[in-house]
Amino acid sequence: MNMMTEAAVEKALDQKMNAVPYKMIGKDVSVFYGEKRALFDVNLNIRENTVTALIGPSGCGKSTFLRTLNRMNDTIDHCRVTGKITLDTDDIYDPQIDVVELRARVGMVFQKPNPFPKTIWENVAYGPKIHGLARSRADLDTIVEQSLQKAGLFNEVKDRLHEAGTGLSGGQQQRLCIARAIAVSPEVILMDEPCSALDPIATAKVEELIHELRANFTIVIVTHSMQQAARVSQRTAMFHLGHLVEENDTDKMFTNPDDQRTQDYIMGRFG
Amino acid sequence: MSNHIVSVYDEDLKYLSRRISEMGGLAEQMVAESVRALVNADLGLAQKVISDDVLLDEAERQIGEKAIVTIAKRQPMAADLREIMGSIRIAADLERVGDLGKNTAKRVIAVASTSLPRQLARGLEHLAELALTQLKEVLDVYASRSPEKANSIRERDEEIDAIYTSLFRELLTYMMEDPRNITSCTHLLFCAKNIERIGDHATNIAETIYYMATGSQLVGERPKDDSSNTVGAVNG
Numbered sequence: 207m208n209m210m211t212e213a214a215v216e217k218a219l220d221q222k223m224n225a226v227p228y229k230m231i232g233k234d235v236s237v238f239y240g241e242k243r244a245l246f247d248v249n250l251n252i253r254e255n256t257v258t259a260l261i262g263p264s265g266c267g268k269s270t271f272l273r274t275l276n277r278m279n280d281t282i283d284h285c286r287v288t289g290k291i292t293l294d295t296d297d298i299y300d301p302q303i304d305v306v307e308l309r310a311r312v313g314m315v316f317q318k319p320n321p322f323p324k325t326i327w328e329n330v331a332y333g334p335k336i337h338g339l340a341r342s343r344a345d346l347d348t349i350v351e352q353s354l355q356k357a358g359l360f361n362e363v364k365d366r367l368h369e370a371g372t373g374l375s376g377g378q379q380q381r382l383c384i385a386r387a388i389a390v391s392p393e394v395i396l397m398d399e400p401c402s403a404l405d406p407i408a409t410a411k412v413e414e415l416i417h418e419l420r421a422n423f424t425i426v427i428v429t430h431s432m433q434q435a436a437r438v439s440q441r442t443a444m445f446h447l448g449h450l451v452e453e454n455d456t457d458k459m460f461t462n463p464d465d466q467r468t469q470d471y472i473m474g475r476f477g
Numbered sequence: 478m479s480n481h482i483v484s485v486y487d488e489d490l491k492y493l494s495r496r497i498s499e500m501g502g503l504a505e506q507m508v509a510e511s512v513r514a515l516v517n518a519d520l521g522l523a524q525k526v527i528s529d530d531v532l533l534d535e536a537e538r539q540i541g542e543k544a545i546v547t548i549a550k551r552q553p554m555a556a557d558l559r560e561i562m563g564s565i566r567i568a569a570d571l572e573r574v575g576d577l578g579k580n581t582a583k584r585v586i587a588v589a590s591t592s593l594p595r596q597l598a599r600g601l602e603h604l605a606e607l608a609l610t611q612l613k614e615v616l617d618v619y620a621s622r623s624p625e626k627a628n629s630i631r632e633r634d635e636e637i638d639a640i641y642t643s644l645f646r647e648l649l650t651y652m653m654e655d656p657r658n659i660t661s662c663t664h665l666l667f668c669a670k671n672i673e674r675i676g677d678h679a680t681n682i683a684e685t686i687y688y689m690a691t692g693s694q695l696v697g698e699r700p701k702d703d704s705s706n707t708v709g710a711v712n713g
Contacts, residue, residue: 432552432554433552436554460554460555460558461554461555461558461559461692462555462556462559462691462692462693463555469555469556470479472554472555473481473553473554473555473556473557474481474482474483474486474551474554475478475479475480475481475482476479476480476481476482
Protein backbone atom coordinates (compact mmCIF):
# COMPACT_ATOMS: atom_id res chain seq x y z
CA MET A 207 0.00 0.00 0.00
CA ASN A 208 1.26 3.42 -0.80
CA MET A 209 2.14 5.69 2.07
CA MET A 210 -0.18 8.66 2.09
CA THR A 211 1.55 11.95 1.56
CA GLU A 212 1.28 14.53 4.27
CA ALA A 213 -1.05 16.61 2.12
CA ALA A 214 -3.27 13.60 1.47
CA VAL A 215 -3.53 12.83 5.17
CA GLU A 216 -4.41 16.44 5.88
CA LYS A 217 -7.07 16.39 3.19
CA ALA A 218 -8.55 13.16 4.56
CA LEU A 219 -8.69 14.68 8.04
CA ASP A 220 -10.30 17.82 6.64
CA GLN A 221 -12.93 15.77 4.94
CA LYS A 222 -13.52 13.83 8.13
CA MET A 223 -13.94 17.08 10.03
CA ASN A 224 -16.18 18.53 7.34
CA ALA A 225 -18.17 15.32 7.27
CA VAL A 226 -19.36 15.91 10.84
CA PRO A 227 -23.06 16.71 10.44
CA TYR A 228 -24.48 20.00 11.62
CA LYS A 229 -26.61 19.75 14.73
CA MET A 230 -27.75 23.36 14.56
CA ILE A 231 -27.72 25.74 11.64
CA GLY A 232 -27.86 29.49 12.14
CA LYS A 233 -28.70 31.46 9.00
CA ASP A 234 -28.63 35.26 8.79
CA VAL A 235 -29.26 35.53 12.51
CA SER A 236 -29.74 39.10 13.72
CA VAL A 237 -30.76 40.23 17.17
CA PHE A 238 -32.18 43.62 18.14
CA TYR A 239 -32.61 44.91 21.67
CA GLY A 240 -35.20 47.59 20.95
CA GLU A 241 -33.49 49.97 18.51
CA LYS A 242 -30.05 48.60 19.18
CA ARG A 243 -28.80 45.87 16.90
CA ALA A 244 -26.63 43.31 18.71
CA LEU A 245 -26.03 40.74 15.96
CA PHE A 246 -25.61 41.26 12.23
CA ASP A 247 -26.60 38.40 9.90
CA VAL A 248 -24.59 35.70 11.60
CA ASN A 249 -24.20 32.47 9.68
CA LEU A 250 -22.81 29.88 12.02
CA ASN A 251 -23.37 26.14 12.03
CA ILE A 252 -22.84 23.97 15.10
CA ARG A 253 -21.37 20.54 14.44
CA GLU A 254 -22.65 17.45 16.18
CA ASN A 255 -20.57 15.97 19.04
CA THR A 256 -18.18 18.86 18.72
CA VAL A 257 -17.25 21.53 21.23
CA THR A 258 -17.65 24.93 19.59
CA ALA A 259 -16.14 27.87 21.45
CA LEU A 260 -17.47 31.39 20.95
CA ILE A 261 -14.88 34.06 21.68
CA GLY A 262 -14.58 37.81 21.35
CA PRO A 263 -14.36 40.96 23.46
CA SER A 264 -17.17 41.98 25.83
CA GLY A 265 -20.25 43.18 23.99
CA CYS A 266 -19.32 41.41 20.76
CA GLY A 267 -22.53 39.37 20.65
CA LYS A 268 -21.19 35.93 21.54
CA SER A 269 -23.50 35.46 24.55
CA THR A 270 -26.39 36.94 22.58
CA PHE A 271 -25.82 34.36 19.84
CA LEU A 272 -25.56 31.56 22.42
CA ARG A 273 -28.88 32.62 23.91
CA THR A 274 -30.63 32.56 20.53
CA LEU A 275 -29.87 28.84 20.31
CA ASN A 276 -32.47 27.95 22.96
CA ARG A 277 -34.52 31.13 22.79
CA MET A 278 -33.33 32.47 26.11
CA ASN A 279 -33.66 35.92 24.54
CA ASP A 280 -37.44 35.44 24.60
CA THR A 281 -37.34 36.35 28.27
CA ILE A 282 -35.97 39.81 27.47
CA ASP A 283 -38.49 42.53 26.60
CA HIS A 284 -37.99 44.36 23.30
CA CYS A 285 -35.67 41.63 22.07
CA ARG A 286 -36.27 40.61 18.49
CA VAL A 287 -34.57 37.80 16.59
CA THR A 288 -34.56 37.56 12.78
CA GLY A 289 -33.10 34.92 10.50
CA LYS A 290 -33.44 31.22 10.93
CA ILE A 291 -32.07 28.69 13.41
CA THR A 292 -32.70 25.00 13.03
CA LEU A 293 -32.11 22.14 15.43
CA ASP A 294 -31.78 19.06 13.25
CA THR A 295 -34.64 19.90 10.88
CA ASP A 296 -36.81 21.88 13.28
CA ASP A 297 -37.02 25.65 12.94
CA ILE A 298 -36.71 26.65 16.59
CA TYR A 299 -38.41 30.03 16.05
CA ASP A 300 -41.42 28.35 14.51
CA PRO A 301 -44.47 29.53 16.52
CA GLN A 302 -45.57 25.88 16.77
CA ILE A 303 -42.43 24.98 18.73
CA ASP A 304 -42.86 24.30 22.44
CA VAL A 305 -40.18 26.44 24.04
CA VAL A 306 -40.09 24.35 27.20
CA GLU A 307 -39.42 21.24 25.16
CA LEU A 308 -36.83 23.13 23.10
CA ARG A 309 -34.96 24.07 26.27
CA ALA A 310 -35.00 20.44 27.34
CA ARG A 311 -33.30 19.55 24.06
CA VAL A 312 -30.93 22.50 24.26
CA GLY A 313 -29.82 22.81 27.87
CA MET A 314 -27.88 25.64 29.44
CA VAL A 315 -25.23 26.16 32.10
CA PHE A 316 -24.63 29.68 33.32
CA GLN A 317 -21.66 31.74 34.43
CA LYS A 318 -22.44 31.59 38.12
CA PRO A 319 -23.46 28.22 39.55
CA ASN A 320 -27.19 28.60 40.28
CA PRO A 321 -28.46 25.45 42.00
CA PHE A 322 -32.03 25.59 43.27
CA PRO A 323 -32.29 26.10 47.04
CA LYS A 324 -33.15 22.44 47.36
CA THR A 325 -31.30 19.20 48.02
CA ILE A 326 -28.75 17.83 45.58
CA TRP A 327 -31.14 15.04 44.65
CA GLU A 328 -34.04 17.43 44.01
CA ASN A 329 -31.85 19.71 41.90
CA VAL A 330 -31.11 16.90 39.47
CA ALA A 331 -34.54 15.21 39.67
CA TYR A 332 -36.47 18.44 39.02
CA GLY A 333 -36.12 18.46 35.22
CA PRO A 334 -36.92 14.79 34.60
CA LYS A 335 -39.89 15.12 36.96
CA ILE A 336 -41.54 18.08 35.22
CA HIS A 337 -40.78 16.65 31.77
CA GLY A 338 -42.31 13.32 32.80
CA LEU A 339 -39.16 11.38 32.04
CA ALA A 340 -39.50 9.04 35.02
CA ARG A 341 -42.35 6.75 35.95
CA SER A 342 -41.32 5.99 39.50
CA ARG A 343 -39.15 7.15 42.33
CA ALA A 344 -36.74 4.34 41.46
CA ASP A 345 -36.50 5.66 37.90
CA LEU A 346 -35.69 9.09 39.24
CA ASP A 347 -33.03 7.66 41.55
CA THR A 348 -31.39 6.06 38.54
CA ILE A 349 -31.49 9.26 36.49
CA VAL A 350 -30.08 11.29 39.39
CA GLU A 351 -27.23 8.85 39.95
CA GLN A 352 -26.38 8.56 36.25
CA SER A 353 -26.46 12.32 35.73
CA LEU A 354 -24.24 12.92 38.74
CA GLN A 355 -21.90 10.19 37.47
CA LYS A 356 -21.67 11.81 34.04
CA ALA A 357 -21.01 15.17 35.66
CA GLY A 358 -18.17 13.58 37.64
CA LEU A 359 -19.78 14.54 40.92
CA PHE A 360 -21.43 11.36 42.19
CA ASN A 361 -18.54 10.02 44.26
CA GLU A 362 -18.14 13.36 46.01
CA VAL A 363 -21.82 13.69 46.98
CA LYS A 364 -23.25 10.16 47.14
CA ASP A 365 -23.47 10.22 50.94
CA ARG A 366 -25.25 13.57 51.09
CA LEU A 367 -27.73 13.53 48.23
CA HIS A 368 -30.38 14.93 50.51
CA GLU A 369 -28.37 17.87 51.75
CA ALA A 370 -28.70 21.33 50.24
CA GLY A 371 -27.08 21.83 46.83
CA THR A 372 -26.09 25.32 47.89
CA GLY A 373 -23.81 23.80 50.55
CA LEU A 374 -21.39 22.50 47.93
CA SER A 375 -18.23 24.30 46.85
CA GLY A 376 -18.42 26.57 43.79
CA GLY A 377 -16.87 23.99 41.48
CA GLN A 378 -19.15 21.25 42.79
CA GLN A 379 -22.18 23.54 42.39
CA GLN A 380 -21.24 24.15 38.77
CA ARG A 381 -20.92 20.41 38.13
CA LEU A 382 -24.28 19.98 39.89
CA CYS A 383 -25.77 22.47 37.41
CA ILE A 384 -24.21 20.46 34.59
CA ALA A 385 -25.74 17.27 36.08
CA ARG A 386 -29.08 19.08 36.22
CA ALA A 387 -28.75 20.03 32.55
CA ILE A 388 -27.79 16.48 31.56
CA ALA A 389 -30.64 14.90 33.53
CA VAL A 390 -33.25 15.73 30.89
CA SER A 391 -31.07 14.10 28.18
CA PRO A 392 -30.54 17.21 26.08
CA GLU A 393 -28.95 17.04 22.64
CA VAL A 394 -27.08 20.31 22.90
CA ILE A 395 -25.57 21.94 25.99
CA LEU A 396 -24.92 25.68 25.97
CA MET A 397 -22.37 26.98 28.46
CA ASP A 398 -22.02 30.67 29.18
CA GLU A 399 -18.58 31.20 30.74
CA PRO A 400 -19.05 28.14 32.97
CA CYS A 401 -15.66 28.49 34.67
CA SER A 402 -15.33 32.22 35.22
CA ALA A 403 -16.31 31.92 38.88
CA LEU A 404 -14.19 28.83 39.57
CA ASP A 405 -10.63 28.28 40.78
CA PRO A 406 -8.10 26.55 38.49
CA ILE A 407 -8.68 23.08 39.94
CA ALA A 408 -12.46 23.28 39.66
CA THR A 409 -11.96 24.74 36.17
CA ALA A 410 -9.80 21.77 35.18
CA LYS A 411 -12.50 19.38 36.42
CA VAL A 412 -15.18 21.13 34.38
CA GLU A 413 -12.91 21.11 31.32
CA GLU A 414 -12.25 17.40 31.75
CA LEU A 415 -16.02 16.96 31.99
CA ILE A 416 -16.63 18.93 28.78
CA HIS A 417 -14.14 16.65 27.07
CA GLU A 418 -16.08 13.56 28.22
CA LEU A 419 -19.53 15.00 27.49
CA ARG A 420 -18.59 15.60 23.88
CA ALA A 421 -19.09 11.92 23.12
CA ASN A 422 -22.82 12.19 23.86
CA PHE A 423 -23.68 15.86 23.48
CA THR A 424 -23.06 18.80 21.21
CA ILE A 425 -21.52 21.62 23.21
CA VAL A 426 -21.36 25.35 22.61
CA ILE A 427 -19.29 27.33 25.09
CA VAL A 428 -18.78 31.06 25.51
CA THR A 429 -15.49 31.84 27.20
CA HIS A 430 -13.32 34.85 27.88
CA SER A 431 -10.30 32.64 28.40
CA MET A 432 -8.48 32.11 25.13
CA GLN A 433 -6.53 29.28 26.68
CA GLN A 434 -9.76 27.60 27.71
CA ALA A 435 -11.20 27.90 24.20
CA ALA A 436 -7.98 26.43 22.82
CA ARG A 437 -8.02 23.57 25.34
CA VAL A 438 -11.64 22.42 25.20
CA SER A 439 -12.95 23.11 21.70
CA GLN A 440 -12.52 21.67 18.23
CA ARG A 441 -14.08 24.64 16.45
CA THR A 442 -13.84 28.28 17.40
CA ALA A 443 -15.94 31.22 16.29
CA MET A 444 -14.73 34.78 16.80
CA PHE A 445 -17.26 37.61 17.21
CA HIS A 446 -16.55 41.31 17.01
CA LEU A 447 -19.05 44.20 17.25
CA GLY A 448 -21.97 41.88 16.54
CA HIS A 449 -20.39 40.27 13.48
CA LEU A 450 -19.04 36.75 13.11
CA VAL A 451 -15.47 37.48 12.06
CA GLU A 452 -14.06 34.02 11.61
CA GLU A 453 -14.94 30.42 12.28
CA ASN A 454 -12.20 27.85 12.03
CA ASP A 455 -10.61 24.71 13.42
CA THR A 456 -9.44 25.58 16.90
CA ASP A 457 -5.87 24.45 16.22
CA LYS A 458 -5.67 26.74 13.22
CA MET A 459 -7.41 29.58 15.03
CA PHE A 460 -4.82 29.80 17.80
CA THR A 461 -1.67 29.26 15.75
CA ASN A 462 -2.47 31.02 12.50
CA PRO A 463 -5.89 32.67 12.28
CA ASP A 464 -7.08 34.01 8.93
CA ASP A 465 -8.55 37.29 10.13
CA GLN A 466 -6.47 40.19 11.43
CA ARG A 467 -9.08 41.03 14.10
CA THR A 468 -8.93 37.47 15.45
CA GLN A 469 -5.16 37.69 15.46
CA ASP A 470 -5.16 41.00 17.39
CA TYR A 471 -7.74 39.75 19.88
CA ILE A 472 -6.15 36.41 20.75
CA MET A 473 -2.68 37.93 20.97
CA GLY A 474 -3.88 40.70 23.30
CA ARG A 475 -3.02 43.53 20.95
CA PHE A 476 -4.88 46.76 20.29
CA GLY A 477 -7.41 46.09 17.55
CA MET B 478 1.52 45.02 13.88
CA SER B 479 -0.13 46.94 16.70
CA ASN B 480 1.26 46.83 20.21
CA HIS B 481 0.17 44.59 23.05
CA ILE B 482 -2.26 45.95 25.62
CA VAL B 483 0.27 44.80 28.22
CA SER B 484 3.29 46.86 27.20
CA VAL B 485 5.83 44.75 29.11
CA TYR B 486 4.92 41.89 26.77
CA ASP B 487 6.26 43.96 23.87
CA GLU B 488 9.47 44.51 25.83
CA ASP B 489 9.86 40.74 26.28
CA LEU B 490 9.51 40.12 22.56
CA LYS B 491 11.82 43.02 21.69
CA TYR B 492 14.43 41.61 24.06
CA LEU B 493 14.34 38.28 22.23
CA SER B 494 14.71 39.79 18.78
CA ARG B 495 17.46 42.15 19.93
CA ARG B 496 19.45 39.28 21.46
CA ILE B 497 19.00 37.16 18.31
CA SER B 498 20.37 40.00 16.20
CA GLU B 499 23.33 40.34 18.55
CA MET B 500 23.99 36.61 18.39
CA GLY B 501 23.80 36.76 14.62
CA GLY B 502 26.36 39.57 14.48
CA LEU B 503 28.75 37.69 16.74
CA ALA B 504 28.35 34.38 14.88
CA GLU B 505 29.00 36.15 11.59
CA GLN B 506 32.12 37.76 12.96
CA MET B 507 33.41 34.47 14.40
CA VAL B 508 33.03 32.68 11.08
CA ALA B 509 34.74 35.49 9.15
CA GLU B 510 37.62 35.59 11.63
CA SER B 511 38.05 31.82 11.73
CA VAL B 512 38.48 31.69 7.96
CA ARG B 513 40.83 34.67 8.00
CA ALA B 514 42.85 32.99 10.75
CA LEU B 515 43.01 29.82 8.66
CA VAL B 516 44.11 31.53 5.47
CA ASN B 517 46.70 33.76 7.20
CA ALA B 518 47.78 31.15 9.75
CA ASP B 519 46.95 33.70 12.46
CA LEU B 520 47.02 31.81 15.77
CA GLY B 521 46.08 34.84 17.86
CA LEU B 522 42.93 35.45 15.87
CA ALA B 523 42.05 31.74 16.07
CA GLN B 524 42.38 31.94 19.84
CA LYS B 525 40.04 34.92 19.95
CA VAL B 526 37.40 33.01 17.97
CA ILE B 527 37.66 30.10 20.39
CA SER B 528 37.14 32.32 23.41
CA ASP B 529 34.27 34.26 21.76
CA ASP B 530 32.26 31.07 21.51
CA VAL B 531 31.56 31.23 25.25
CA LEU B 532 29.64 34.48 24.70
CA LEU B 533 27.50 32.90 22.02
CA ASP B 534 26.69 29.89 24.20
CA GLU B 535 25.70 32.19 27.04
CA ALA B 536 23.47 34.27 24.75
CA GLU B 537 21.66 31.15 23.57
CA ARG B 538 21.07 30.09 27.16
CA GLN B 539 19.67 33.51 28.07
CA ILE B 540 17.36 33.58 25.04
CA GLY B 541 16.07 30.11 25.92
CA GLU B 542 15.37 31.17 29.49
CA LYS B 543 13.61 34.37 28.49
CA ALA B 544 11.50 32.45 25.96
CA ILE B 545 10.40 29.87 28.55
CA VAL B 546 9.52 32.53 31.11
CA THR B 547 7.58 34.53 28.49
CA ILE B 548 5.58 31.45 27.45
CA ALA B 549 4.78 30.69 31.10
CA LYS B 550 3.81 34.26 31.94
CA ARG B 551 1.98 35.44 28.85
CA GLN B 552 0.58 32.29 27.23
CA PRO B 553 1.36 33.62 23.77
CA MET B 554 -0.96 32.87 20.88
CA ALA B 555 -0.66 32.78 17.08
CA ALA B 556 2.10 35.06 15.69
CA ASP B 557 3.49 35.75 19.18
CA LEU B 558 3.81 32.05 19.90
CA ARG B 559 5.49 31.46 16.56
CA GLU B 560 7.82 34.37 17.22
CA ILE B 561 8.97 32.91 20.54
CA MET B 562 9.33 29.35 19.26
CA GLY B 563 11.23 30.76 16.28
CA SER B 564 13.62 32.64 18.59
CA ILE B 565 14.51 29.40 20.37
CA ARG B 566 15.19 27.65 17.08
CA ILE B 567 17.18 30.47 15.52
CA ALA B 568 19.28 30.87 18.69
CA ALA B 569 20.10 27.14 18.51
CA ASP B 570 21.14 27.46 14.84
CA LEU B 571 23.32 30.48 15.56
CA GLU B 572 24.95 28.72 18.46
CA ARG B 573 25.83 25.85 16.10
CA VAL B 574 27.25 28.33 13.59
CA GLY B 575 29.51 29.60 16.38
CA ASP B 576 30.60 26.06 17.20
CA LEU B 577 31.50 25.46 13.57
CA GLY B 578 33.55 28.68 13.51
CA LYS B 579 35.29 27.59 16.70
CA ASN B 580 36.07 24.17 15.23
CA THR B 581 37.63 25.82 12.19
CA ALA B 582 39.67 28.06 14.49
CA LYS B 583 40.95 25.05 16.43
CA ARG B 584 42.23 23.50 13.21
CA VAL B 585 44.28 26.62 12.43
CA ILE B 586 46.85 25.40 14.94
CA ALA B 587 47.22 22.06 13.15
CA VAL B 588 47.37 23.55 9.69
CA ALA B 589 49.49 26.61 10.48
CA SER B 590 52.84 24.81 10.26
CA THR B 591 52.22 23.65 6.68
CA SER B 592 52.09 26.00 3.77
CA LEU B 593 48.68 26.15 2.28
CA PRO B 594 48.48 26.09 -1.53
CA ARG B 595 47.20 29.55 -2.53
CA GLN B 596 44.56 28.10 -4.79
CA LEU B 597 43.03 26.02 -1.99
CA ALA B 598 42.97 28.98 0.34
CA ARG B 599 41.15 30.97 -2.29
CA GLY B 600 38.62 28.18 -2.73
CA LEU B 601 37.94 28.13 1.00
CA GLU B 602 37.70 31.91 1.12
CA HIS B 603 35.19 31.87 -1.69
CA LEU B 604 33.12 29.21 0.05
CA ALA B 605 33.25 31.22 3.27
CA GLU B 606 32.22 34.39 1.43
CA LEU B 607 29.14 32.69 0.09
CA ALA B 608 28.21 31.17 3.46
CA LEU B 609 28.73 34.53 5.15
CA THR B 610 26.61 36.29 2.57
CA GLN B 611 23.86 33.74 3.25
CA LEU B 612 24.19 34.30 6.98
CA LYS B 613 24.25 38.08 6.65
CA GLU B 614 21.22 38.11 4.38
CA VAL B 615 19.25 35.75 6.55
CA LEU B 616 19.89 38.05 9.51
CA ASP B 617 18.63 40.98 7.44
CA VAL B 618 15.55 38.95 6.59
CA TYR B 619 15.12 38.24 10.29
CA ALA B 620 14.94 41.99 10.84
CA SER B 621 12.40 42.48 8.05
CA ARG B 622 10.48 39.17 8.54
CA SER B 623 9.87 38.97 4.81
CA PRO B 624 8.66 35.48 3.86
CA GLU B 625 9.48 36.04 0.15
CA LYS B 626 13.11 36.85 0.91
CA ALA B 627 13.35 33.96 3.36
CA ASN B 628 12.25 31.63 0.61
CA SER B 629 14.76 32.99 -1.89
CA ILE B 630 17.66 32.45 0.56
CA ARG B 631 16.66 28.84 0.95
CA GLU B 632 16.90 28.40 -2.79
CA ARG B 633 20.47 29.65 -2.88
CA ASP B 634 22.07 27.05 -0.63
CA GLU B 635 22.64 25.00 -3.77
CA GLU B 636 25.58 27.18 -4.83
CA ILE B 637 27.45 26.58 -1.57
CA ASP B 638 26.92 22.86 -1.86
CA ALA B 639 28.32 22.86 -5.42
CA ILE B 640 31.49 24.71 -4.42
CA TYR B 641 31.95 22.46 -1.43
CA THR B 642 31.82 19.41 -3.70
CA SER B 643 34.45 20.87 -6.00
CA LEU B 644 36.72 21.71 -3.03
CA PHE B 645 36.28 18.16 -1.85
CA ARG B 646 37.54 16.85 -5.18
CA GLU B 647 40.45 19.26 -5.16
CA LEU B 648 41.55 18.23 -1.67
CA LEU B 649 41.39 14.56 -2.67
CA THR B 650 43.65 15.30 -5.62
CA TYR B 651 46.24 16.97 -3.37
CA MET B 652 46.21 14.02 -1.03
CA MET B 653 46.73 11.59 -3.87
CA GLU B 654 49.56 13.67 -5.31
CA ASP B 655 51.57 13.65 -2.11
CA PRO B 656 50.68 11.67 1.04
CA ARG B 657 52.44 14.36 3.16
CA ASN B 658 49.47 16.61 2.34
CA ILE B 659 47.02 14.23 3.97
CA THR B 660 47.09 15.68 7.49
CA SER B 661 46.57 19.29 6.49
CA CYS B 662 44.17 18.44 3.69
CA THR B 663 42.01 16.40 6.07
CA HIS B 664 41.85 19.38 8.41
CA LEU B 665 40.95 21.63 5.51
CA LEU B 666 38.29 19.19 4.45
CA PHE B 667 36.71 19.48 7.87
CA CYS B 668 36.96 23.26 7.66
CA ALA B 669 35.22 23.22 4.29
CA LYS B 670 32.54 20.96 5.72
CA ASN B 671 32.13 23.36 8.65
CA ILE B 672 31.57 26.26 6.29
CA GLU B 673 29.16 24.26 4.17
CA ARG B 674 27.19 23.42 7.33
CA ILE B 675 26.92 27.13 8.12
CA GLY B 676 25.02 27.52 4.84
CA ASP B 677 22.65 24.79 6.01
CA HIS B 678 22.05 26.60 9.28
CA ALA B 679 21.34 29.82 7.39
CA THR B 680 18.79 27.85 5.39
CA ASN B 681 17.24 26.50 8.62
CA ILE B 682 16.95 30.05 9.90
CA ALA B 683 15.31 31.16 6.65
CA GLU B 684 12.74 28.38 7.03
CA THR B 685 12.09 29.37 10.64
CA ILE B 686 11.57 33.00 9.63
CA TYR B 687 9.16 31.90 6.93
CA TYR B 688 7.18 29.97 9.53
CA MET B 689 7.24 32.89 11.99
CA ALA B 690 5.91 35.24 9.33
CA THR B 691 3.30 33.05 7.68
CA GLY B 692 2.39 30.27 10.10
CA SER B 693 2.95 27.65 7.44
CA GLN B 694 5.98 25.46 6.90
CA LEU B 695 8.03 25.48 3.73
CA VAL B 696 7.39 22.02 2.42
CA GLY B 697 9.32 19.94 -0.07
CA GLU B 698 12.94 18.97 -0.36
CA ARG B 699 15.27 21.91 -0.15
CA PRO B 700 17.50 22.34 -3.17
CA LYS B 701 20.74 20.42 -2.79
CA ASP B 702 23.86 20.13 -4.85
CA ASP B 703 26.23 18.52 -2.37
CA SER B 704 27.27 15.37 -4.19
CA SER B 705 30.50 14.86 -2.22
CA ASN B 706 28.98 11.69 -0.75
CA THR B 707 29.37 10.05 -4.16
CA VAL B 708 32.79 11.48 -5.10
CA GLY B 709 35.27 8.64 -5.65
CA ALA B 710 32.60 5.99 -5.70
CA VAL B 711 33.19 3.31 -8.27
CA ASN B 712 30.70 3.63 -11.07
CA GLY B 713 28.60 0.69 -12.20
